[in-house]
Amino acid sequence: MTPVILLAAERESAEVTDWAARIGWVVGLGLFVALLYWLMREGWKWRSTLQGDLPELPGAPDDPGPVRLTMSGRYHGSTTAGQWLDRIVAHGLGTRSRVELTLTGAGLDVVRPGANDFFIPLAALREARLDKGIAGKVLTEGGLLVVTWAHGDKLLDSGFRSDRAAEHTEWVETLNDMINKTKPEGAR
Numbered sequence: 001m002t003p004v005i006l007l008a009a010e011r012e013s014a015e016v017t018d019w020a021a022r023i024g025w026v027v028g029l030g031l032f033v034a035l036l037y038w039l040m041r042e043g044w045k046w047r048s049t050l051q052g053d054l055p056e057l058p059g060a061p062d063d064p065g066p067v068r069l070t071m072s073g074r075y076h077g078s079t080t081a082g083q084w085l086d087r088i089v090a091h092g093l094g095t096r097s098r099v100e101l102t103l104t105g106a107g108l109d110v111v112r113p114g115a116n117d118f119f120i121p122l123a124a125l126r127e128a129r130l131d132k133g134i135a136g137k138v139l140t141e142g143g144l145l146v147v148t149w150a151h152g153d154k155l156l157d158s159g160f161r162s163d164r165a166a167e168h169t170e171w172v173e174t175l176n177d178m179i180n181k182t183k184p185e186g187a188r
Contacts (some may be wrong), residue, residue, distance in 0.1 A: 047089050054091060055151065056091065057119075064105070064109060065104045068104060069171060069174055070103070071099075071160070071171065072100055073099055073101070075158070076137040076160065077096060079135050084135060084157070085135055087135040091118075092116035096137075097112040097113065099111065099160060101160060101171075103171070103178075107119055107123075108125065108149075120147070122182055124150045125175065128148070128171060130144065132144060134146060147175065
């Protein structure tokens with residue numbers, strides 16, 4: 001019986017936690033995570049520097065004309081046209097945000113609370129379509145309104161998601177109709 005009592009006494013006397021090692025691991029892990037976030041931030045800033053040739057975003061005109069459509073939803077970002085993973089971050093175009101879209105005879109007004117607003121003139125619009133993804137956001141088929149537009153010498157795709165997804169079809173039809181009416185005869 002003596003050996004059983006000695007084993008029980010040894011279990012109770014063993015140190016439960018090595019606090020110095022545990023604190024060291026937690027601090028090391030915290031520093032590693034902080035390093036990763038810092039590297040991601042630097043990469044984002046470097047991408048913005050590389051895209052520095054992109055001109056400033058146009059502002060809305062004083063008299064944009066009558067409102068054709070409005071939409072409230074989310075802005076999911078802009079990419080190089082046709083390359084849905086090549087995010088554009090210059091001038092705040094990579095920042096996801098709430099959005100209020102207003103389509104007028106002059107173009108598309110993109111108002112983003114907490115981020116840079118911009119205006120896409122009707123002459124710069126190239127196409128509107130329904131898609132399923134853009135730069136880190138993937139939805140069901142047709143769940144994203146993607147507007148292709150020219151800015152400087154680049155074609156960009158900007159992705160929007162309405163609070164009421166049923167509106168997307170009307171937006172695509174109206175935008176494409178407006179775009180086709182402004183094209184010169186030889187460009188069709």
